[in-house]
Amino acid sequence: MKPIRPMFRYDAEAGYPSVADCALSRRSFLAGAAAALGTALLPDPEAIARSRSRWLRTDIPVNHRLKGCSWRRYVEKLIVQTRSKRLHRFLRQDAQRKAARQAVMAVLQQHSCADTEDRKKLERLERELGRALVRVYRTRTRRTVARPLVTLVMGRRRSLPNPGFSATRPPRPVPHP
DSSP states (O other): OOOOOOOSOOSSOTTSOOGGGGOOOHHHHHHHHHHHHHHHHSOOHHHHHHHHTOOEEEEEEEEEOOBTOOTTEEEEEEEEEESOHHHHHHHHSHHHHHHHHHHHHHHHTTOBTHHHHSHHHHHHHHHHHHHHHHHHHHHHHOOOOOOOEEEEEEEEOSSOSSTTOOSSSOOOOOOOO
8 A cells, every 4th residue: 555645746736735834924824814803803894885875674654545537546645765864863752743743735736647547647646745755854854955855656545445335326315303
């Protein structure tokens, strides 16, 4: 049997040295370890930029039927996306949410169902809703903020709103005793 000896050179694979050739000095080992530790402990600049530019989302329930829509189609909610943590916190407070909802309802009552069917009119409506939210925020806090992205979510009712409701005829009058 042939004795096993470490090889110092490989004929076929010249790029891979043997273990005997890789004797590290103490200084190079410490320098490599320090570099690896430094990259592991220091935060990634891209991660910092991503965390700063993160969009915060708030849903505002509306449940409003626009003029000209059938009783089935209605505005279910608004999705508000902003980078401002203060505006996000503002919209999540119950007292402020009520004021924001009133501002949103004032804008929605000026528009009709046809505005949600045309893309340009829908974008204009969403911009107006964002401006209304910023107006409420500014009047309450005296701070300025960039206009948030607002998405209008339309819903579709599957059943009648109440048992006595008819889409074709007005409701029956209730007799008084």
